[in-house]
Amino acid sequence: VDTLSIHWPSGIVETHTGLGADQTLLFVEPESGSAPLPDGSPTGPLLALLCPSPARDGAAIHYRLARPARVQAEICDAAGRLLRSLHAGRQSPGERTLLWDGRDALGRAAAPGVYFVRLAADGERRERTIVLTR
Numbered sequence: 001v002d003t004l005s006i007h008w009p010s011g012i013v014e015t016h017t018g019l020g021a022d023q024t025l026l027f028v029e030p031e032s033g034s035a036p037l038p039d040g041s042p043t044g045p046l047l048a049l050l051c052p053s054p055a056r057d058g059a060a061i062h063y064r065l066a067r068p069a070r071v072q073a074e075i076c077d078a079a080g081r082l083l084r085s086l087h088a089g090r091q092s093p094g095e096r097t098l099l100w101d102g103r104d105a106l107g108r109a110a111a112p113g114v115y116f117v118r119l120a121a122d123g124e125r126r127e128r129t130i131v132l133t134r
Helices: none
Strands: 003-007 013-017 025-028 046-050 059-065 069-077 082-091 094-100 113-121 124-133
Touching: 059 069, 059 113, 069 094, 082 094
Parallel strands: none
Antiparallel strands: 003 013, 025 124, 046 059, 059 094, 069 082, 069 113, 113 124
């Protein structure tokens, strides 16, 4: 593949070059037009959710909590079915990173396709799209 262009539902277009054959690639839809909220003016516990794109062997899911919160992080398939839970429990304020290795709850490699990262903190929810290719 010489060039891969991804047209995300948000309107963002990404172009990737130099991709090798027989690779597993993970692409994550970037946040469109959002920036972290200024310190001291949070509207809820969850200030940001960022999944770098592309990622090759999984996704590093970065987020920041403004205050202590019960956090639930999940990977769901395109139909909204739970593929894997990454975290469920209380966390203190600060920067956090969760890793998804591209596998389901039973350790099987996820099939190529569209997945969603769903992150909830005390009722506030964020969702990002991930495209897994092989």
